[in-house]
Amino acid sequence: MNSSATSHHHQGSHIPKHFTLVLTIGIVLLGVCAVASLLFGARVIRWNELIDGLFNPNIDSFGANVVRKRVSRTIFSLFCGAALGVSGALMQSVTRNPLADPSILGVNTGASLFVVCGIALFNITTANEYIWLALLGAGITAVFVFGIGSMGRGGATPIKLVLAGAATSAALSSLVSAILIPRAYAMDQMRFWQVGSVGSASWSSITTFIPFLLIGILIAVITAPALNALALGDEAASGLGVRTGVLRLVAALGGVILCGAATALAGPIGFIGLLSTHVIRLMLGPDLRYVIPMSALAGAIILTLSDVCGRLIGNTGEVEVGIVTAFIGAPILILLAIKSKVRSL
Amino acid sequence: MKPTHVFQAEQLVAGYDHKTIIQGIDLVIPSNKISIIIGANGCGKSTLLKTLARLIKPISGKITLDGKAIGKIPPKQLARIVGLLPQSPIVPEGISVADLVGRGRFPHQTLLRGWTKKDSEAVAEAMAIMNITEFANHNIDELSGGQRQRVWIAMALAQQTDILFLDEPTTFLDITYQVEILDLLTDLNRKHGTTIVMVLHDINLSARYADHIFALDKGKLVTEGEPSKVITSDMVKHIFGLDCTVIEDPLSGSPLVVPKGRYHIGS
Numbered sequence: 001m002n003s004s005a006t007s008h009h010h011q012g013s014h015i016p017k018h019f020t021l022v023l024t025i026g027i028v029l030l031g032v033c034a035v036a037s038l039l040f041g042a043r044v045i046r047w048n049e050l051i052d053g054l055f056n057p058n059i060d061s062f063g064a065n066v067v068r069k070r071v072s073r074t075i076f077s078l079f080c081g082a083a084l085g086v087s088g089a090l091m092q093s094v095t096r097n098p099l100a101d102p103s104i105l106g107v108n109t110g111a112s113l114f115v116v117c118g119i120a121l122f123n124i125t126t127a128n129e130y131i132w133l134a135l136l137g138a139g140i141t142a143v144f145v146f147g148i149g150s151m152g153r154g155g156a157t158p159i160k161l162v163l164a165g166a167a168t169s170a171a172l173s174s175l176v177s178a179i180l181i182p183r184a185y186a187m188d189q190m191r192f193w194q195v196g197s198v199g200s201a202s203w204s205s206i207t208t209f210i211p212f213l214l215i216g217i218l219i220a221v222i223t224a225p226a227l228n229a230l231a232l233g234d235e236a237a238s239g240l241g242v243r244t245g246v247l248r249l250v251a252a253l254g255g256v257i258l259c260g261a262a263t264a265l266a267g268p269i270g271f272i273g274l275l276s277t278h279v280i281r282l283m284l285g286p287d288l289r290y291v292i293p294m295s296a297l298a299g300a301i302i303l304t305l306s307d308v309c310g311r312l313i314g315n316t317g318e319v320e321v322g323i324v325t326a327f328i329g330a331p332i333l334i335l336l337a338i339k340s341k342v343r344s345l
Numbered sequence: 346m347k348p349t350h351v352f353q354a355e356q357l358v359a360g361y362d363h364k365t366i367i368q369g370i371d372l373v374i375p376s377n378k379i380s381i382i383i384g385a386n387g388c389g390k391s392t393l394l395k396t397l398a399r400l401i402k403p404i405s406g407k408i409t410l411d412g413k414a415i416g417k418i419p420p421k422q423l424a425r426i427v428g429l430l431p432q433s434p435i436v437p438e439g440i441s442v443a444d445l446v447g448r449g450r451f452p453h454q455t456l457l458r459g460w461t462k463k464d465s466e467a468v469a470e471a472m473a474i475m476n477i478t479e480f481a482n483h484n485i486d487e488l489s490g491g492q493r494q495r496v497w498i499a500m501a502l503a504q505q506t507d508i509l510f511l512d513e514p515t516t517f518l519d520i521t522y523q524v525e526i527l528d529l530l531t532d533l534n535r536k537h538g539t540t541i542v543m544v545l546h547d548i549n550l551s552a553r554y555a556d557h558i559f560a561l562d563k564g565k566l567v568t569e570g571e572p573s574k575v576i577t578s579d580m581v582k583h584i585f586g587l588d589c590t591v592i593e594d595p596l597s598g599s600p601l602v603v604p605k606g607r608y609h610i611g612s
Contacts (some may be wrong), residue, residue, distance in 0.1 A: 096435070112545035222456060229451045232500075238400050240504065241424025241452040286437040287444060 003171035016284040016328030033304040037074040076201035080302040083258040085299020088273015090255035093227040102259035106169035112143025120186040135265030196269035196322020212261035219254030270330020346536035357406035368564035384561035398510040424452035428506035435552040447504030471502035491522030511543040576600040577585040
């Protein structure tokens, strides 16, 4: 072909219009959230205590120690938020459903049920062991919910998937309660975890989590261009040379790994995937090569911010981050559901 | 000009699940020409196109490109030679025209080599051929049906394949836009030598624009060839069950089907 016919400036691969701006704001917000997470809580830290805690390992004041304890919590919540954000983006792409999110599809709850079973019935105690249970639970639930949601006419429509996810989630979380309530020791261990909390995160949670985070994000980045093709429909994607079945399987696996690992360590935290991807799409458009990494950033910000809010609301104690994200996420889900229903009519 | 390819199907049997629709078809796609598949509703013309474009795995028989079974060619490599525009692709919410056209470049990209100047040129050229350059930065939602269809065809053109399959590219469009789309596809064929294979509903537009007609009935290829040889009142009666008169199109000289019906005949 004669390719010199009309060569304009870079067309078709546009870096989204406001990308640099959004990225800059995102990074600044990330920093602000991280600092806020170190400063705020039952005891509000002063700046000099923050500096001591971070940079002067010799100073052993109470404030400095509080900061040191909050460092692992902060890093963990950033990682966990990133994982949930990317997981949401992957699940939305695989199901081609704007309402998909690990919590809405019940995948989180499936992971929790398996973890709770492991702890209560098989005396599994370390995160290294039950992270695999969480992945298994997340995987089985994902297949189950997608199976139910695809039944009947029209295949897996957004609303049917959400209903299947909500019903499954309700059933599984009542099972979680049924297993926990009669077992006082497990109940104690799991009480905060069960609603989703980053409060107990330690350095060992972080090191357990990192390999899963990296694998999941790697899968997401590698599959992003093919997922862009899949967004045009299965037939168009096949025409562009995508093996749609393999792609769906790999991308779903990435989503399950990310949310399963996050759930194993922090409990079922909801709506992060939904919130972060929609905020990013609204600002940058639908190109997944940008939406996926930026959802990681947005997820990290939203989760950390929610955790800080939970600590502030709780006054002397704290409100678990899972409760905070559910409070913010539920109304947004309803809004999106209304919008997507209108579109599909 | 696009190179010549031998794309053929032998003893092709295909369908969905256990329902056989294509009942043993042999055909060779004329290279660098426009072929149109016609037939009544449910005759399997769309299934045939989808099977040739590898959306459906054949039950038996084989489809080859230059002697090689298409199932054996890696999908991305095949997608650089054979493109497909399905009947109703999905528009991602909020996507711009240039970005949608750019998605046609997927088979040319690898993990390590992202977007290149060649990709930009292919997109610009595809948009120029389809006359949509002025809309490049518009959101697809702002466009009319005819403009949208031009964007989709541009997406398929950006793929820069030698062979292009289109599944009813003019459905849901007003007559003006149907003619416009077919003219643009003919431009593409005449200027670049792209082999075009499409399913069309309108027999008269098919007669006008096809170099070669494949006429299907009940999953079998009934007849094929130049429109002037193939489209006769007997053929129309056979595959559509319609009584008609075939006259010469006063503008193009191609056959023109005039249906009989039960009313308004004679005076």
